[in-house]
Amino acid sequence: MAQREYKQLGCRDLGADCHFLVRSESEDELMILFSEHACRVHGRCEITPELKDRMRVSMKTICCEGECYEAPRMTGQSCWDSF
Numbered sequence: 001m002a003q004r005e006y007k008q009l010g011c012r013d014l015g016a017d018c019h020f021l022v023r024s025e026s027e028d029e030l031m032i033l034f035s036e037h038a039c040r041v042h043g044r045c046e047i048t049p050e051l052k053d054r055m056r057v058s059m060k061t062i063c064c065e066g067e068c069y070e071a072p073r074m075t076g077q078s079c080w081d082s083f
């Protein structure tokens, strides 16, 4: 099956004790989704340039099998966990 590349960012990558992981093919979308979580769950609704830099530095590029694309993007459970 074809591999696809995604950007992934988790709260743990930013030092938070939280299992949230978000994955997207688009870096911009990933930042938006992550920002929504940071605001809703952590009360960090102000995305400062510094925080944006940290997000950019912390995000990883991962490969998932094609079927993974259909899975919810915002979840602590994903094909990533079974690697």
Ligand SMILES: [Zn+2]
Residues within 6 Å of the ligand: 011, 016, 018, 019, 020, 037, 041, 042
């Ligand atoms: Zn979180």
